[in-house]
Amino acid sequence: MTITAPRRRPYRAPAPLGGRARAPHRRRPGLKASVFLFPAIVILGAFVVWPMISALRLSFTDASGFGAVHWVGLENYVRVLSDPKIRESVVNTVIYTATFTPTAVLAALVLALLVNNPRMPFASFFRTALFVPFMVSLAVGAFAWSYLIDPQVGLLNYWLGAVGIHLGNVLEDPTLALPAVAMVAVWKSFGFYFVIFLAGLQDIPRSLYEAATVDGANWWNRFRFITVPMLSNTFAFVLVFAVIAALQAFDQIYVMTGGGPYGHTQTIVMEIYESGFRRLELGFASALSYVLLIATLLLSLIQFAFFSRRERDLS
């Protein structure tokens, strides 16, 4: 330990999710901002916003993408709110989100904390290995998992059977299929959240931990009073995007169960896909998409507000 304290830069609390208030610039901020924003706004405007507006227009019609188009007003939206199959897919999506989000986010957080420990051996190996599932294409990963849980030849069934747990045909089981698909998604996605948490953890100055240790804090106190507040913005960020991703679950369900068994893993985006591409009811698919968009937006804004307020209370 050195005798003279090292020169420290003044500590600055991390940025809250909504941004910090600051003194306004004096010289035409709007113009400067426009230059920076220009390319992104052009791309997003042309290739995302414009198609979204087209989709909105389509949602009030019976269009199939080609051929005759007729205005039907709110008929599609009424059907979205009343069709029992849609309601079932909403329930499935909610259950899926509630299963996927906490698991993926907490697993990523715990693993990041473990790997970030400076005394952890082989940290860079773990870092890469844990990220590999994310890099495999989803179709291949889902297929590998289907193989693992195959009732006839699956390794997982074999091992679990050895300890007395008989899963049967998981993907055909009405109660087990949805959690199973959610877990495959967790396996595939946690690596990315893990890396984000790692980056967020690296941002926390080690000197804070050292000072706390000197003051006699144990690992739980260090976690509670240093890690948690400093990571809360990253945590909020990951949570918001994990929820958005879960609400839009499609690929793994398409590959593993196709929405089955008899609709038990049908999610909202599967319905959108089937309506638009299988039944050629693009108008209805667009209406369903907008209902999903509004729900997701509200949910995200609530999360924003919740975490911003917490940040203000903490600092």
Add this chain to the structure above:
Amino acid sequence: MTRKTSLAFAAAGLAALAVAGCSPTATPTATATDPSGSPNAETVELTFWHGYTEADGDVLNKIVADFNASQDAIQITTEVNPWAVIDDTFLPALAAGTGPSIVAMPAERLPVYANRGAFVALDDWYASPDSNAASLNPGAVQMVTVGGKKYGVPTGFVPLAMYYNKALFAAAGITAPPTTWDEWVSVAKKLTIDDNGDGTPEQYGVVLPDHATVANGLWPSLFYGNGGDIVADGTTAVIDSPANADTLRFWQDAIASDHISPTGVDGIGADGVFSSGKAAMTIGGPWMVFIAADNKIDYGIAPIPAGPVTQAASAIGVSMAITDQGDPVKVAAAKKFFSFFFNETNTVAWSLGSGWPPLRTDIAADAVAENPTVVALTAQASLGRPLLPGVVNSVDVLAAVDELTQRAMAGEDIAKLLQEAQSSIQAALDAK
């Protein structure tokens, strides 16, 4: 950021822009060069999308190449992608007006697009004397008929058949494939072997998928066998019938009591069980021949055993259609190609190349004698029934059938399931 890194980024960016700006030259497949050597301003150019990705695709592409070589006025380019990919990419292409002139798709997809006006009605072509369409298999033509009009031509039509493992049959001392349901169950029982008595047989007599079956055709075939059906006249659901209830009960008992088949399996899984030698019989399509050969299984082909009322098999169908993009010149050109496709030489060549029976009923049996699979399947061709012909919302009807059969085989109450299926299917039929 250092100056060097900035320069590197700039150079990379410029390179990327340059690459992005230039489009690679197209390498068309199956076009023959214009014999005169100079671009013919009158040449009509058509694109043809199909999903025959195996050796059969080569045969089809050759037929197209022959067509291109036989005349100067029309040149067709083929694009091959798996069927599922075509299904996903066809809609955006149609929407932007960049779709193919001719597209092939599984037969049950055609009515959905035809109903929305994607395809040109071909009744006049069928009626014309030089179209070669007069002797096309009537069941096959039914699959392209929507609302009384014909919106395409068949590219493939074959009844589902029973494929059996001759080696396993011989080991159990069975000399001939079963011809009735009762024989089928008793043969299956003999072929179901559970040596270690754990309740899960190592070898099943038969593998019967209970959902997403091959071409969605297994359970319709079983329903037909007992005199039942799913939809009548394309408008009325008739799934809830005593005949169908009996059929479901028969198979529910057979599978539950003697485990002659694994449960919860889908069509593709069933093919896997058969190809790994774990089941002695399966119901499948002509590609089972290739799969069996790849897995060194000595296979036999037999018709689906007859049910109590009749012997029938649902057919697998592939159809092709001409997209309606407002260009009558291209439509006329595509029609010419269809006439060429259905002349006797090409019908035989396509049958032999695809391994499916010839689409024309007036082809002599010895013309296809060199492919025994084709011979065997052609002999069964009369058993083939089109699946849900003319039904636009087949997606929902088949989903209801899947739910019915899957839950029935899982042991649920058949009467209740049939009632639910009846109302779902009727709702699907009434929807558009």
Add this chain to the structure above:
Amino acid sequence: MTAATGRRLHPATIGGFVSLVVVTALALLPIAIIVFTAFKPVANSVLFAGGVTLFALVFDSLAAYALARIDFRGRRVLLVAIIATLMIPFQATLVPVYQLVSNLGWVNTFAGLIAPRAADAFGIFFLRQFFLAIPRELDSAARIDGAGEFRIYRSIVLPNAIPALMTLGVFIFVNNWNDLLWPLVFTTEQSMGTLTSGLTLLTGPGGIIPYGVMMAGSLVAVVPLVIGFLFVQRRFIESIATTGLK
């Protein structure tokens, strides 16, 4: 033109440098053509995923800088609008996007594949989070020296955000490398096929997947990603070490 360190670049050095670049490019061009023709799907995958990553990193970071550092009216609204674009599933916008790309004549070109993804809301928001965490004191020193916004962006914010940029870069690259449907929809010609779409052609008749071949192909598809990540990961750690304790 002076470099940041104050050295003057002689015209002769610039000229020499440019000549070297041109000659090296010419020398390597035939090699590149050989490699790319032999492994066209790999090349297409690299160009597509790499192109999107490059443009997205640039455009997203520019936009994120504006949203993090410049206080202008309507910033909050713009932020919400950008986030909202993430909330519509792409199945709903695929057909309109395709119509637009087709009208631009960009089907079967890299422009059509890359441009719609050259900026994304997630990247903008993600980078904004990290830019906000970079202390403003660093900027103020440069501002006193008279540096403009772009200089601050380039010399202060970006170098301090390298972990975030690399993380985002990996994310974008992997997602586009593995993307199946997008290249299939926007290119109809086999010559433009990517590695993942090429794998679908391995599907046998009746939808049967030849597992051995498919797995081998998938392994080939993932190896470049793992190698890339190993490389990036080391730089990631190095950059953490140099930007250091704040």
